[in-house]
Amino acid sequence: MPAARVLIDGPSELVFDYAIPDGLNVQPGCRVRIPLRNKLSQGTVLDLVEQQDDLGFALRPLHSLSDPEPLITPNLLKAGRWIASYYGCSIESVIRALLPEAVRTEDNSAKVRKTVVLENEPSPEILAKLQKRAPKQAAILSLLTHAPDKKIALADLGDGASASVKSLAKQELVRLIEEEVRRDPEADGIEEILPDSPLPLNDEQEAALKVVLESLNAPSSSTPSSPILLHGVTGSGKTEVYLQAARATLDLGKTVLVLVPEISLTPQTVRRFRARFAGIQEQVAVLHSNLSQGERFDEWHRIRKGIARIVIGARSAVFAPLPDLGLILVDEEHENTYKQDQIPRYHGRDVAVLRAALENCTIVLGSATPSLESFQNTLEGKYKLVRLAKRADGQSLPLIRVLDMRLEKQKQKGGMAILSDRLRNALEQRLLKNEQSILFLNRRGFARSLQCPSCGHVCMCPHCSVPLTYHREDERLMCHICGHQAVVPRKCPECRDPAIALQGYGTQKVEEVIAKVLPQAKIARIDADAMRKKHALRDLLNAFQARKIDVLIGTQMIAKGLHFPNVTLVGILNADIGLHVPDFRAGERVFQLLTQVAGRAGRGDLEGEVIVQTFTPHSPSVQFARHHDFDGFAEQELEFRRQFGFPPFAHCAVLTSRSTHERRAEFTLQTLHRRLTENPPPGLMIGEPMPSPLVKTHGQFRFQLMLRSAKARPMTRHVQQVLQKTTLPEDVTVVFDMDAWSFT
Numbered sequence: 001m002p003a004a005r006v007l008i009d010g011p012s013e014l015v016f017d018y019a020i021p022d023g024l025n026v027q028p029g030c031r032v033r034i035p036l037r038n039k040l041s042q043g044t045v046l047d048l049v050e051q052q053d054d055l056g057f058a059l060r061p062l063h064s065l066s067d068p069e070p071l072i073t074p075n076l077l078k079a080g081r082w083i084a085s086y087y088g089c090s091i092e093s094v095i096r097a098l099l100p101e102a103v104r105t106e107d108n109s110a111k112v113r114k115t116v117v118l119e120n121e122p123s124p125e126i127l128a129k130l131q132k133r134a135p136k137q138a139a140i141l142s143l144l145t146h147a148p149d150k151k152i153a154l155a156d157l158g159d160g161a162s163a164s165v166k167s168l169a170k171q172e173l174v175r176l177i178e179e180e181v182r183r184d185p186e187a188d189g190i191e192e193i194l195p196d197s198p199l200p201l202n203d204e205q206e207a208a209l210k211v212v213l214e215s216l217n218a219p220s221s222s223t224p225s226s227p228i229l230l231h232g233v234t235g236s237g238k239t240e241v242y243l244q245a246a247r248a249t250l251d252l253g254k255t256v257l258v259l260v261p262e263i264s265l266t267p268q269t270v271r272r273f274r275a276r277f278a279g280i281q282e283q284v285a286v287l288h289s290n291l292s293q294g295e296r297f298d299e300w301h302r303i304r305k306g307i308a309r310i311v312i313g314a315r316s317a318v319f320a321p322l323p324d325l326g327l328i329l330v331d332e333e334h335e336n337t338y339k340q341d342q343i344p345r346y347h348g349r350d351v352a353v354l355r356a357a358l359e360n361c362t363i364v365l366g367s368a369t370p371s372l373e374s375f376q377n378t379l380e381g382k383y384k385l386v387r388l389a390k391r392a393d394g395q396s397l398p399l400i401r402v403l404d405m406r407l408e409k410q411k412q413k414g415g416m417a418i419l420s421d422r423l424r425n426a427l428e429q430r431l432l433k434n435e436q437s438i439l440f441l442n443r444r445g446f447a448r449s450l451q452c453p454s455c456g457h458v459c460m461c462p463h464c465s466v467p468l469t470y471h472r473e474d475e476r477l478m479c480h481i482c483g484h485q486a487v488v489p490r491k492c493p494e495c496r497d498p499a500i501a502l503q504g505y506g507t508q509k510v511e512e513v514i515a516k517v518l519p520q521a522k523i524a525r526i527d528a529d530a531m532r533k534k535h536a537l538r539d540l541l542n543a544f545q546a547r548k549i550d551v552l553i554g555t556q557m558i559a560k561g562l563h564f565p566n567v568t569l570v571g572i573l574n575a576d577i578g579l580h581v582p583d584f585r586a587g588e589r590v591f592q593l594l595t596q597v598a599g600r601a602g603r604g605d606l607e608g609e610v611i612v613q614t615f616t617p618h619s620p621s622v623q624f625a626r627h628h629d630f631d632g633f634a635e636q637e638l639e640f641r642r643q644f645g646f647p648p649f650a651h652c653a654v655l656t657s658r659s660t661h662e663r664r665a666e667f668t669l670q671t672l673h674r675r676l677t678e679n680p681p682p683g684l685m686i687g688e689p690m691p692s693p694l695v696k697t698h699g700q701f702r703f704q705l706m707l708r709s710a711k712a713r714p715m716t717r718h719v720q721q722v723l724q725k726t727t728l729p730e731d732v733t734v735v736f737d738m739d740a741w742s743f744t
């Protein structure tokens, strides 16, 4: 008689075996009710195990099944185990990701959503006090004051907001109510979508589709076909290839999973899927982050039953329980939003590749700027490479001009040098011709490097070839990889200019400047603040589409997948910023960003122009982007990565300790470092414990060290073993981030 090995819900990771009562069809992945101490609890069956005869006591029988069918399919359970061991996290945390809260809680029929309502406008004194003492509460209040109807769903405030809300409620500043919601996620202001039909493909698209179809039609008995990397320049019609591949998959009676970096930032992609499959609207499920619990529950079950046959969602949708999965599409596969920055810290694209292998289905990773990880996989023959080198509408890629802001700075004599004369003239011309412009402000990275405004010199680590980070508190420069330290130079080491200093300005400032030089222009701004209001982004993009706006100013948010035929000018104000952060992917990110942003120009009948303002005009990221030369960039960047032992030639993980108590956080990491170096697996490179670039956030001090190894598993295992053997002080949290994408 097999017994059921059950993982009990809850943070304590309890796993117990239970006997299976006669007549109960219990399988791995089933949700069950079990007796625990004196009450009934819920859990998930991880495995069926042989009951041992010599236990000396009888196992307690489990009580009942919560759902007659296993909620986690065998393949997803396998993926879950892989994630737990690869990323070094608990299987419980992975099950949480696999089964959304809405699906795990038993009473999911509730059609209510917990909503936070502003009860009393906070006085400036209270706000100031909160900003110091409880910044999270202050942030919630400021969100509420700007929200429509002064209310926001609790779920939209993100993980861990409950405590802050509770405390705000105690101060009678907010109220938590349960709001009735409609269960139709579409009912909420989605505009009418006109159906469209497939476009005749051009030769390149045809060839790309053929590769996908070959994989789709491969007999299921054969070995799984390799993942396909679709490298298509901006505007080359990748989406059309996705759409036709999706259609072919449905025709085979199979289902389709579409992953996008973020639903709200890729409205046009979502809209095109809806439009193409409009006749079978109910077959498309879009997993927004703002679904209520009830909606999420409904969608999840619609997917599991095979009613929804196309699922579009961000990272976590990789766990959507689609039956008969035939095709996974990962759009903008290079995007770092695919990496989850909370436990379990999985990478959505990598899990998608794993899932495709387990389900023996086709997977396409698409991008105009593929990650070097994926690209290297094509060079090693693990992935197939398919290319779309031309724009679908026959237009050429936009002309990119690089403007040396060091000269501009001299001309403008000590000013902030936000807008060059060249860019200003170009904007004026567009206004005269009634064409539109996008101005892009790079805001990545708060941890600033030191750059000379006169000659563009950046202070670099002599050992690691990454920029040194400036620590204001103690006026030091520090390398976050090896620990090298230097004093802040009084003069630029290159040109002797004493003005070497931090630069930084925001979208608001840009808006001011533009309004001054182009008083007649209609200007709008998209940034994190503007995004907060529901539908604000969509409304703004619609207004831009309708040409009610001349100049759109924005940050990273406008870099992705937008298609506006009347945009003929894109200005990139400060191409450098992201270049000088202490992150070996900095160059890659800047290249991606410049290419993607430039790709927003000239997507209609009119030719596009891109002006890139930079203090380092000769940096490879800028130059290769300017020449639309992905291969050139990849070759040089891969050489650098290989030489210094960075991904894709090694796995890179970060171990972080944090505490409100600075010394204890530091001491803990030093202890861990000592133990890690005691008998490391061969090939493991262990960095020095260092303050994080963001040393103090949310009142916590953070220290980190970087680990690298060509082999992933031995590294994760070694760290887990050391962590298990080490008793951490109560007020210190230690986080292990495998395949880290953020080093701040």
Ligand SMILES: Nc1ncnc2c1ncn2[C@@H]1O[C@H](COP(=O)(O)OP(=O)(O)OP(=O)(O)O)[C@@H](O)[C@H]1O
Pocket (backbone or CB within 6 Å): 199, 200, 201, 202, 205, 232, 233, 234, 235, 236, 237, 238, 239, 240, 367, 368, 392, 393, 560, 561, 562, 563, 599
């Ligand atoms: N075969 C085709 N014939 C005519 N027009 C096409 C064809 N394929 C795509 N297009 C059009 O070309 C434009 C750009 O295509 P699409 O947005 O799919 O490109 P993309 O590669 O996804 O771009 P990006 O990476 O920049 O988001 C769209 O307006 C699309 O309708």
Ligand SMILES: [Zn+2]
Pocket (backbone or CB within 6 Å): 452, 453, 454, 455, 456, 457, 492, 493, 494, 495, 496, 497
């Ligand atoms: Zn200088």
Ligand SMILES: [Zn+2]
Pocket (backbone or CB within 6 Å): 461, 462, 463, 464, 465, 479, 480, 481, 482, 483, 484
């Ligand atoms: Zn260094």
